[in-house]
Structure formats: structure tokens, C-alpha cells
Amino acid sequence: MTDNYSKISFITLITISNIIFRLTYHLVTSDGQIMMPDFVLFIKLSSAISYEVFFMEVKRKGNHSNNTLENDMIKLSKEMHIALNKLVVKKVKKPEVVGLLAEDHKAVAYKMDIKYNGQYRMIEISRFHFARDISDDILLLPTIIEKLNQMKKIIERTISNLYNSKNEEVVDLAAYTRKPCKNPVLISQDAIKV
Numbered sequence: 001m002t003d004n005y006s007k008i009s010f011i012t013l014i015t016i017s018n019i020i021f022r023l024t025y026h027l028v029t030s031d032g033q034i035m036m037p038d039f040v041l042f043i044k045l046s047s048a049i050s051y052e053v054f055f056m057e058v059k060r061k062g063n064h065s066n067n068t069l070e071n072d073m074i075k076l077s078k079e080m081h082i083a084l085n086k087l088v089v090k091k092v093k094k095p096e097v098v099g100l101l102a103e104d105h106k107a108v109a110y111k112m113d114i115k116y117n118g119q120y121r122m123i124e125i126s127r128f129h130f131a132r133d134i135s136d137d138i139l140l141l142p143t144i145i146e147k148l149n150q151m152k153k154i155i156e157r158t159i160s161n162l163y164n165s166k167n168e169e170v171v172d173l174a175a176y177t178r179k180p181c182k183n184p185v186l187i188s189q190d191a192i193k194v
Helices: 002-018 072-089 135-163
Strands: 019-022 039-044 050-059 096-103 106-116 119-129
Touching: 039 135, 050 072, 050 135, 072 096, 072 106, 072 119, 096 135, 106 135, 119 135
Parallel strands: 050 096
Antiparallel strands: 019 039, 039 050, 096 106, 106 119
16 A cells, blocks of 8 residues: 555655646647647656646626637647647547636636547536635535536646656547648738729
8 A cells, every 4th residue: 555655655756846827828739820828737758758747717897809810719729629639649548738818807617638539629518606705605615625626637648648658559530630720810801802
């Protein structure tokens, strides 16, 4: 029992030392498009490649766009799509990426996976409210912790599968991947006239 516990502690220690939190992070797609998530959690197994496992987009109430003609849910889904493709190329078993969309005091958590040919599933896993300055909101804490713990378990499973990807035989899903859509471009009325 002690030997298993020490192995788990050692793996946890290694995992924690390689997890990096960033508020200023540039996510670059294969075609050179640069995206800037509001918050990202990623693993750096080597100096060359980062593997993102969690994204968060935060907006104040009523502000739905990120000045690129797309809303934050679309931006979050693109970020998760890019990160999922990296995990698939690395041949991670059952790759999943988690995202959190927060607006004002509300939050929606998603996970994305790829099960079939080109079908990226972005699944809403929970919806909750953050505590505000109202004293009754303290009752929300158990629910908030439960929802955050659900996301943590998915992230931990993905990190574990990422570290074990060298040692396991998995189904190669690389043929299933697709490139994410580019940002929309504003076209002037003069360019439309033929």
C-alpha cells in the first residue's frame, strides 16, 4: 500500500511541476493564426510543444464579442479544438480538453473530445453561479466546488493519459482531425459590388 502511495505522490509531484498557468499566452494554429485565451492551463513536456488542457474565457455582463466578430463561445471552442488536435497528434488515450465560459456571476463548463471521423463533441458538463456579495450566496459554495472538482478530474485524467502516451497502444485518431475555422473578416460594401 505504501509503495503505491509513493508512486502516486511522485507522479503528482512531477505533474504539478510541469503544469503552467498563464494569463498572457499565445495559441498558434497550424496555419499561423494567433489566439489569446483569457486564461490557460498547459503542460510542457519538452521545450518545443505545450499541451493545453484547460481554457477560460471571461467577459463582463453584456460584452459578448472579442472584437473579431465572433462570440466567446466560438473562441473557446476554437481554442479547445486546437488543443485537442495536439493531444490527438501526440496519441493521447481518450483525449479531452476542458473549457470554462464565465460572464458576470454565471459560468458554463464544457469538455471537448473527438470520437468519430471529424466530429468534435463540445459537451456542456455543468452550469453554475459564482458567489456574489450577498450573504445567502455562501450556500452556493458546495455546488461550485463540486462543479470545479468535476472539471479537475477530467483535466487530471487527460494529464495522466498525456504522460502515459509513450507507453500505451492507442487508436490513432489523427485521420479524424480537422483544422479549426479562421476568424471572420469584415468586407467593405465596395468589395461586394460586382
